[in-house]
Amino acid sequence: QVQLVESGGGLVQAGGSLRLACAASGPTFSTYAMGWFRQAPGKERELVAAISRSGRNTYYADSVKGRFTISRDNAKNTMYLQMNSLKPEDTAVYFCAAASSIMLHTTLAKYDFWGQGTQVTVSS
Numbered sequence: 001q002v003q004l005v006e007s008g009g010g011l012v013q014a015g016g017s018l019r020l021a022c023a024a025s026g027p028t029f030s031t032y033a034m035g036w037f038r039q040a041p042g043k044e045r046e047l048v049a050a051i052s053r054s055g056r057n058t059y060y061a062d063s064v065k066g067r068f069t070i071s072r073d074n075a076k077n078t079m080y081l082q083m084n085s086l087k088p089e090d091t092a093v094y095f096c097a098a099a100s101s102i103m104l105h106t107t108l109a110k111y112d113f114w115g116q117g118t119q120v121t122v123s124s
Helices: none
Strands: 004-007 010-013 018-024 033-039 046-051 058-060 068-073 078-083 092-099 118-123
Touching (some): 004 092, 018 033, 018 118, 033 068, 046 068, 046 078
Parallel strands (some): 010 118
Antiparallel strands (some): 018 078, 046 058, 068 078, 092 118
């Protein structure tokens, strides 16, 4: 089992940047595929980006392609989400999640463990 803690959220103006981090407990972080999800008020939780165990394969939602970058440092048990050119529609609670899988997953149901989330607010 892995415990996940997100950090790095906050309030930023449109066009600004934030870097989210997801710190994982335990020695098995490198055995999990990881993902970043977000949930805006009144909307369903959606996948933003995903990364394979090794970090070699990544996936991005169309809405964030070219603006967000997912990465991981298995030596530090940490995953990151660099968010640039932020828009008001990026406002949401951002969650990191872990899937017991080699390959990355784009389906929410495939993820076994979740963090508590961090709020990102982008003002116009």
